[in-house]
Amino acid sequence: MPTIRIPTPLRSYVDGQSEVALQGSTVADAMESLMLQFPALRSQLTNSQGELRPFVNLFLRENNIRDMQGLATPLEENDQLLLIPSVAGG
Amino acid sequence: MLPDLSRDEILRYSRHLLIPEVGLEGQKKLLASSVLVIGTGGLGSPVALYLAAAGVGRIGLVDFDVVESSNLQRQVLHGTSGVGKLKVESARSRLLDLNPEIQVEIFNEPFTSANAMQIAKDYDVLVDGTDNFPTRYLTNDVCVLLGKPNVYGSIYRFDGQASVFYAKQGPCYRCLFPEPPPPGLVPSCAEGGVLGVLPGTIGTIQATEALKLLLGIGSTLVGRLLLYNALDMTFEFVKLKKNPNCKVCGPNPEVTELIDYDAFCGVPGRDHEEGSAGMEWDITAPELAARIRNGEKIRLIDVREPHERSISSLPGEELIPLGQLASRLHELNSAQEMVLFCKSGVRSSRALELLVSAGFKRVKNLKGGINAWAREVDPSLPIY
Numbered sequence: 001m002p003t004i005r006i007p008t009p010l011r012s013y014v015d016g017q018s019e020v021a022l023q024g025s026t027v028a029d030a031m032e033s034l035m036l037q038f039p040a041l042r043s044q045l046t047n048s049q050g051e052l053r054p055f056v057n058l059f060l061r062e063n064n065i066r067d068m069q070g071l072a073t074p075l076e077e078n079d080q081l082l083l084i085p086s087v088a089g090g
Numbered sequence: 091m092l093p094d095l096s097r098d099e100i101l102r103y104s105r106h107l108l109i110p111e112v113g114l115e116g117q118k119k120l121l122a123s124s125v126l127v128i129g130t131g132g133l134g135s136p137v138a139l140y141l142a143a144a145g146v147g148r149i150g151l152v153d154f155d156v157v158e159s160s161n162l163q164r165q166v167l168h169g170t171s172g173v174g175k176l177k178v179e180s181a182r183s184r185l186l187d188l189n190p191e192i193q194v195e196i197f198n199e200p201f202t203s204a205n206a207m208q209i210a211k212d213y214d215v216l217v218d219g220t221d222n223f224p225t226r227y228l229t230n231d232v233c234v235l236l237g238k239p240n241v242y243g244s245i246y247r248f249d250g251q252a253s254v255f256y257a258k259q260g261p262c263y264r265c266l267f268p269e270p271p272p273p274g275l276v277p278s279c280a281e282g283g284v285l286g287v288l289p290g291t292i293g294t295i296q297a298t299e300a301l302k303l304l305l306g307i308g309s310t311l312v313g314r315l316l317l318y319n320a321l322d323m324t325f326e327f328v329k330l331k332k333n334p335n336c337k338v339c340g341p342n343p344e345v346t347e348l349i350d351y352d353a354f355c356g357v358p359g360r361d362h363e364e365g366s367a368g369m370e371w372d373i374t375a376p377e378l379a380a381r382i383r384n385g386e387k388i389r390l391i392d393v394r395e396p397h398e399r400s401i402s403s404l405p406g407e408e409l410i411p412l413g414q415l416a417s418r419l420h421e422l423n424s425a426q427e428m429v430l431f432c433k434s435g436v437r438s439s440r441a442l443e444l445l446v447s448a449g450f451k452r453v454k455n456l457k458g459g460i461n462a463w464a465r466e467v468d469p470s471l472p473i474y
Contacts, residue, residue, distance in 0.1 A: 009276045012413025040416040054268040059328045086267045087244045089279035090133045090221040
């Protein structure tokens with residue numbers, strides 16, 4: 001099944017895991033399954049309409065899903081999504 | 091015609107002169123070039139040191155902080171003798187000791203919409219070594235509006251990112267991050283910590299990219315984002331494209347001049363007291379100590395990470411890390427008075443917002459966190 005890599009700043013919302021297995025054949029389904037598993041993530045990643053916020057950058061095979069088919073981008077069995085956070089530290 | 095190198099300069103830069111990609115002409119270019127380094131902390135330290143050593147002729151430094159001893163674990167530009175001094179002063183003396191032939195210009199002020207264009211306009215390249223979202227968006231927009239490259243780096247714990255945002259050739263920072271995360275979601279290094287050597291790795295990558303841009307050699311990180319993890323020792327790259335809807339570098343920009351970046355990022359202005367949740371929600375350390383002494387029943391909820399308790403803790407506290415709070419609300423009783431605390435009050439302010447929005451009313455934030463308690467109530471506790 002597809003997986004998503006969780007960046008360090010968000011790991012406290014997923015019991016410290018660095019990678020989480022997902023269900024679903026599109027990015028939208030997979031993200032929904034992530035937020036069902038970890039409800040605390042939902043308010044962080046989505047706006048009041050339940051849409052993913054623009055700061056949530058998802059990459060698949062080196063490409064931003066925005067440059068593919070967005071949330072409708074199909075996921076294959078062994079795909080790994082990368083969630084790239086904005087980090088401000090310097 | 092660029093000026094010739096002196097005998098001393100030929101000797102100083104001989105290892106550059108030996109590389110065909112740099113050579114005498116490249117070294118002359120570097121000596122005639124200029125870089126503005128915004129922030130002289132973790133990232134700015136290696137950036138400024140290596141650019142000075144490489145003979146970048148004019149280096150500008152923007153920072154308004156003073157050197158603190160908690161900086162020295164990673165900010166290698168400063169030394170123990172510099173604690174308490176202005177960072178830009180401390181940095182300038184170190185850089186001029188390293189290379190007295192260059193010019194170091196210092197700006198002891200915050201980089202803001204009011205001064206940024208004026209400060210940045212005479213530099214070839216800007217390096218983003220800042221530690222907060224408003225200044226990162228400001229730096230990006232300044233670069234887009236002035237047509238200059240923004241050499242970007244950022245760090246957290248073991249993770250680093252680097253890229254070159256250069257709207258003339260590729261995407262800008264806003265193409266990747268159209269808007270900032272909600273305040274408090276991504277902790278700062280002051281709250282979450284950072285491996286001291288991490289900014290060394292990312293900062294030297296930024297310095298490398300700045301030198302390549304000045305020399306016009308190699309393939310830069312334009313259009314690529316480097317993701318580095320020190321714990322796994324992995325370097326990964328993802329492709330970045332220009333966002334056609336980008337509000338600052340897209341074909342129909344909404345942002346054509348600098349804006350209020352604190353408001354854009356939803357963070358309080360610089361005069362806001364950090365570690366405060368607002369007057370009506372704060373309790374000071376001496377106030378809390380007095381109420382506990384009076385025998386009042388107050389639950390003390392520690393929202394830090396478990397390992398921080400071995401540094402300092404309060405008697406009778408209960409640990410619920412901020413990341414778990416939303417899913418552990420059932421452990422709290424809204425009828426009972428609670429005080430939330432963390433290291434310095436930032437995370438507990440966030441926790442307080444979460445509880446208040448869930449309907450809790452009898453809840454307060456320990457202003458300034460356990461560090462304030464250590465300063466004002468129990469000096470036997472360490473400050474970290």
